[in-house]
Amino acid sequence: MNAAVALLQAKFPDEIVEVTEFRGDTTVTLKPERLVDICRLLKDDPETSFHYLSMIAGMDYSPQSPRFGVVYNLYSHKNHDRLTLKVFLTDDRTPVVDSVTSVWSTATWHEREAYDLLGIRFKGHPDLRRILMPPDWVGHPLRKDYPLKGK
Amino acid sequence: MGIEERLGYNILTTTLEKLVDWGRKSSLWPATFGLACCAIEMICTAANRWDIARFGMEAFRASPRQADLMIVAGTVCKKMMPAIERIYEQMPEPKWVIAMGACATSGGIFDSYSVVQGIDLYLPVDVYIPGCPPRPEGLLYGILKLHEKILKDPFLTRQYQERLKARQEAA
Numbered sequence: 001m002n003a004a005v006a007l008l009q010a011k012f013p014d015e016i017v018e019v020t021e022f023r024g025d026t027t028v029t030l031k032p033e034r035l036v037d038i039c040r041l042l043k044d045d046p047e048t049s050f051h052y053l054s055m056i057a058g059m060d061y062s063p064q065s066p067r068f069g070v071v072y073n074l075y076s077h078k079n080h081d082r083l084t085l086k087v088f089l090t091d092d093r094t095p096v097v098d099s100v101t102s103v104w105s106t107a108t109w110h111e112r113e114a115y116d117l118l119g120i121r122f123k124g125h126p127d128l129r130r131i132l133m134p135p136d137w138v139g140h141p142l143r144k145d146y147p148l149k150g151k
Numbered sequence: 152m153g154i155e156e157r158l159g160y161n162i163l164t165t166t167l168e169k170l171v172d173w174g175r176k177s178s179l180w181p182a183t184f185g186l187a188c189c190a191i192e193m194i195c196t197a198a199n200r201w202d203i204a205r206f207g208m209e210a211f212r213a214s215p216r217q218a219d220l221m222i223v224a225g226t227v228c229k230k231m232m233p234a235i236e237r238i239y240e241q242m243p244e245p246k247w248v249i250a251m252g253a254c255a256t257s258g259g260i261f262d263s264y265s266v267v268q269g270i271d272l273y274l275p276v277d278v279y280i281p282g283c284p285p286r287p288e289g290l291l292y293g294i295l296k297l298h299e300k301i302l303k304d305p306f307l308t309r310q311y312q313e314r315l316k317a318r319q320e321a322a
Contacts, residue, residue: 133265134230141264150264 002026004048004083012038027084032097035087036124039103042074042083050074050083053104058114062144068095068120089120099125117142168305175219175245176207176301179294182218182238183211187225189252189284196287206294215241220297222290223274226254227267239274245306249293250276253283 005019005026015038018029030038042050054073061067072085089095099122101107111122112131119140122128130137139146185193197203197211212218215238227235239248250270253259256279258268270276277300280293 132230146264148264149262 002081002083003079004028004042004050004081007041007045007048008038011041025082025084027086029086029088032087032089035085036098036100036103038085039072039100043103048076048081048083049078050076050081052077053100053106053110054082056100056107056110056114058118058120058142060118060142060144065092066090067092068118070097070114070120072100095120096123097121098123101125116140119143169302172302172304172306175304176298179206179208179220179247179297179301180210180212180218181208181220181222182215182242183213184215184221184238185224186227186231187252187254189224189255192284192287193222193224193251193290196290201287201291203291203294206291206298208294215239216243218242219246220249221246221274222249222251223255223270224251224284226259226261227270228265229267230265232267232270232273235270236273245304247277247297247301248274249278249280249297251280251290251293252285253281256281259283 002021005028008016008028012030012034015031015034016028017031020027020029042048052075054075055071057071057073059069059071061069066088068089070087070089074083074085075081076083087097089097095118097120099107099111101111101122102124108126109131111125112128114120115122115125115128116130116132117140129135133141139151141150185191195201197209203209208220215221219242221239221242223235239246248270250256254261254266255270258266260283262268267273278293278297280289282289285293
């Protein structure tokens with residue numbers, strides 16, 4: 001089994017919802033509450049040492065509920081290992097998740113993108129404002145209920 | 152110009168108009184300004200195989216203040232539009248606009264929330280060039296059409312008539 005999954009199952013057994021593996025890539029679905037602690041553990045533990053956050057992707061699973069999810073793609077240069085973390089956000093109207101900027105500072109722009117296009121708010125982000133759309137834009141255009149041609 | 156103010160609209164000023172039009176047409180200076188893949192074709196047009204210099208417009212000006220032709224080459228995002236309008240306003244009169252390619256003309260395949268559906272919603276376009284992207288021959292053809300348009304531009308006549316009308320209204 002993956003070393004990261006073993007570590008998480010030892011330290012945060014209650015937080016893991018599901019572990020899936022597809023063609024050698026491991027995805028861990030987590031509860032969102034202790035996400036920052038888990039990320040810090042995965043980064044700081046010498047076994048896993050996921051020092052690099054490749055990407056954060058916000059997702060809209062409408063009309064499913066929970067509707068919004070956030071996916072974190074981690075990479076470890078030391079082990080040449082990848083790990084995907086996935087959280088589903090409980091609130092469908094105002095999705096909020098803790099910011100991981102305190103763990104990886106690269107997360108600032110990724111989280112701003114997810115906020116800009118999907119309206120997911122990141123609690124503890126130092127400067128959460130739009131990054132791609134004009135600053136005076138109304139709405140979040142990558143939401144499934146946003147009209148394709150704009151409002 | 153001023154000269155037609157004293158001489159009136161007669162054979163001398165119409166000949167002058169033709170001369171000035173010819174001069175403007177023969178030394179169009181485009182602004183260096185590309186937005187997407189169309190810009191690559193525009194660069195290609197300026198390079199040696201097609202050689203835009205044959206038409207007196209080899210000088211792509213890096214400053215809009217020195218340019219009199221704006222070739223809008225590429226997809227225009229709504230976030231980009233204020234910058235383009237500002238560049239257009241910085242260009243001195245007389246100035247012309249070419250909408251190059253499907254995106255600048257109509258939004259092209261990007262029928263989307265973020266893309267301007269044709270720059271003619273914001274700018275006065277003189278020539279539309281179809282294609283995705285247009286080949287350099289297409290751009291050159293569009294430029295030659297613009298030359299024809301400039302040659303026929305009755306700017307002195309129009310200015311004279313406008314001033315005459317203003318004087319008449321004032322009197």
